[in-house]
Amino acid sequence: MRTREFGAAFRDTTSSYKFFWCLAILDLLPALDRPVGVRELVKAMIIRAWAAVALFRLSLGKVDRLQACVRALQADTGLGARTAPRRLETELERWPALDRWVEELSRFVPGRFLGSWFADIARATPYDRRGSRAVAVAAGRAWGTNASGPYRLLEEDGSLLVELAPGWQAWLEHHRALVIGFAEQQLTRYLQARNPSVPAIVRKLELPQRRSLTLARQWWNWAAAEPATMPITDIFSGQPLGTRFEIDHFLPWSFVAHDEFWNLCPTTAQTNRGKSDRLPSLDLYLPRLAALHTIIMRQPGLPRSLAASYGEFLGIDPNALASLTSELVLSHYGRVIRPLAQIAINQGFPSDWRCPDNDLLTKEFASKGGGSKPVLLGSATCEAKE
Numbered sequence: 001m002r003t004r005e006f007g008a009a010f011r012d013t014t015s016s017y018k019f020f021w022c023l024a025i026l027d028l029l030p031a032l033d034r035p036v037g038v039r040e041l042v043k044a045m046i047i048r049a050w051a052a053v054a055l056f057r058l059s060l061g062k063v064d065r066l067q068a069c070v071r072a073l074q075a076d077t078g079l080g081a082r083t084a085p086r087r088l089e090t091e092l093e094r095w096p097a098l099d100r101w102v103e104e105l106s107r108f109v110p111g112r113f114l115g116s117w118f119a120d121i122a123r124a125t126p127y128d129r130r131g132s133r134a135v136a137v138a139a140g141r142a143w144g145t146n147a148s149g150p151y152r153l154l155e156e157d158g159s160l161l162v163e164l165a166p167g168w169q170a171w172l173e174h175h176r177a178l179v180i181g182f183a184e185q186q187l188t189r190y191l192q193a194r195n196p197s198v199p200a201i202v203r204k205l206e207l208p209q210r211r212s213l214t215l216a217r218q219w220w221n222w223a224a225a226e227p228a229t230m231p232i233t234d235i236f237s238g239q240p241l242g243t244r245f246e247i248d249h250f251l252p253w254s255f256v257a258h259d260e261f262w263n264l265c266p267t268t269a270q271t272n273r274g275k276s277d278r279l280p281s282l283d284l285y286l287p288r289l290a291a292l293h294t295i296i297m298r299q300p301g302l303p304r305s306l307a308a309s310y311g312e313f314l315g316i317d318p319n320a321l322a323s324l325t326s327e328l329v330l331s332h333y334g335r336v337i338r339p340l341a342q343i344a345i346n347q348g349f350p351s352d353w354r355c356p357d358n359d360l361l362t363k364e365f366a367s368k369g370g371g372s373k374p375v376l377l378g379s380a381t382c383e384a385k386e
Contacts, residue, residue, distance in 0.1 A: 001146075001148070001165075001167050001168065001171060002117060002146075002147070002148070002149070003171065005116040005117045005149070006116075006179065006182070007116075008116035008119075009022065009113065009115075009116045010022075010183070010186040010187075010190075011116070013190060014061070015060070015061055015063070015064050015065075015066075016049070016060040016061060016064050016066055016067070016187070016190065016191075017045075017064075017066060017105065017108070017109040018109060018112070018113050019183055019186060019187040019190065020045040020048050020049050020066060020187075021041065021045060021109045021110070021113050022113065022179075022183045023044075023045075023048050023180065023183055023184070023187075024041045024042075024044035024045045024048060025041065025150075025151075025162075025172075026172065026176055026179060026180055026183075027044045027047075027048065028040060028041060028044055029169065029172055029173060029176065032162070032164050032169055033164075033169060034163075035154055035156075035161040035162065035163040036161060036162050036163075037159055037160070037161055037162075038102065038106045038110055038153075038159070038160040038161065038162060039098075039099075039102045039106075039159070041106075041110075041162060042101070042102045042105050042106055043089065043092050043098070043102075045066060045105065046066070046069055046070060046073065046088070046092060046101075047085050047088050047089060047092075048206075049066050049067070049069075049070050050070055050083070050085075050088055050207075051204065051205065051206050051207045052191070052204055052205060053067050053070040053071065054070055054071075054074050054079075054081045054083075055081040055082060055204075055207065055254050056204035056254055056255075056257070057254070057255075057347040057348045057349060058191055058194075058195050058198065058201065058204060058347070059191075059194050059195055059347070060191070060194070061194055065101075065104055065105060066105060069101045069104075069105065072097060072101070073091075073092070073095060073097075076095065076097065077091050077095065079091060081254070081277075082207060084207070085207075106160060107129055107132070108127065108128070108129065108131075108132045109132075110132070110136065110153055110160065110162065111131075111132030111133060111134075111135045111136035111139075111153065112127065112131070112132050112135060114135050114136065114138075114139045114149045114150075114151075115135055117139065117142075117148075117149035117150070118135050118138045118139060118142075118149065121134055121135055121138050122135055136152070136153045139151070139152050139153070140152045140153065143163075143165050144165060144166055148165040148166075149165065150164060150165060150168045150172075151163055151164050151165060151168065152165065184202075184205055187205065188201050188202045188205070191204075195347070197343050198255075198343060198347065199255075199256055199257065199258075199340070200256065200257035200258060203257040204257060208253075208257075211259065213247050213259060213264075215305075216247055216259060216261055216264050217247060219261060219296075219303065219306050220232065220245070220247070220266050221243065222303060222306075223295075223296045223299065224241075224243070226299050226301075232245070232266055233292075234265075234266065234267045234268050234271055235265050235267075235285055235288035235289055235292055236248075236267060236271045236275065236280065236285060236355040237267070237268060237270075237271050237355045239268055239271075241266050241267075241268065245266040245267060245268065246266070246267055246268070246269050246272040247264050247265070247266055247267070248264065248265055248266070248267040248271070248272050248275060249263055249264060250263050250264070250265055250280065250285070250289050250337070251263055251279065251337060251340055251341060251344065252276075252277040252278070252279065252344070252349060253277075254277045254349075255277075255340070255343075255344045255347070255349055256340070260309070260313065261306065261309050261310070261313075262293060262309070262310065262313040262333075263337075265289055265292060271355055274355065274356070275353055275355070277349060277350075278349070278350040278351070278353035279341050279344055279345065279349050279350065279351040279352070279353060280352075280353050280354070281352045281353065281354050282337065282338060282341060284354065286330075286333060286334065286337060286338075287330055289333065290326070290329050290330040290332075290333040291326060291330070293310075293329065293333075294324065294326045294329045294330075297310045297321045297322075297324065297329075298321065298322050298324070300322070302318075302321065304318075307319075307321060313332075313336075314329075314332055
């Protein structure tokens, strides 16, 4: 068995197909003890690419057709970005456009993926259907010999099938974690080059597992219980919050892919649902976020882990938190969040979201002689401490 060629399988890739083709084979490995239709593998490719494209809005490349396929599926079906793989598979079978996409996405990659095992032929043929077929023919001839690649392609009743070569299923099963890790590492490098400055790409290759915000909730509950802290208020709607609240990511989690406390704020359930993965209006809400966190970081008896979290975010000694001015904190928030927000906008995240309740707050504040802007959360408290 020739396994070294895996190291060269992803060289000089100009589209994402080879990465997702390889991962699809590994996802369907138990079924590959017999020939499996290319149609099933393309479906697995689409499911694999769903999170990166639909949820995390990564670009697979300007002319990448797998990306276009995922977006077409989302547009045609109205499926949510967090749709589970099992539901995706069901909806794919019902999708009238699936066969057309299978034909398009399987045009080159089944044969061309074998190019590193048959390098001379791959170099001598054009990167088109004819070249892909030439590599596939070579793989078929070598199948079952010491010169074999991992699979061959068969045609049966007008359908294209993939059949693993002898010994390859056992080898892939034994080294599955290693091969997946290698393929995902190479895919991450590919995506980073096409999504410069986008954070945490390595975490955006699949749908997120269940996450816990227990520690963040404990910190918010601690802040709300401190006598020196104003009642915790939803920075978007202005509604006061008691002990029942949800935790929102100011910059959407599907962009930052982390739960750092400085990007979190408590909200009502209605606000959280309405905002979803939208970017809030920075001119309106960023000062409120900074003011809220300024109040908390100045509290005496700040939990050590929370102080360390703030210190890391601000790049200062946690012991200096109490002496920070609100202007300095807001300035730092602006330097961090505004560039990240612009990157998210470039990725296609909806921007300038405003809470429907905000207009009411503005009018009420103006009617009391307060001008045209709502009161910044906790701003009076911040100023009193300076």
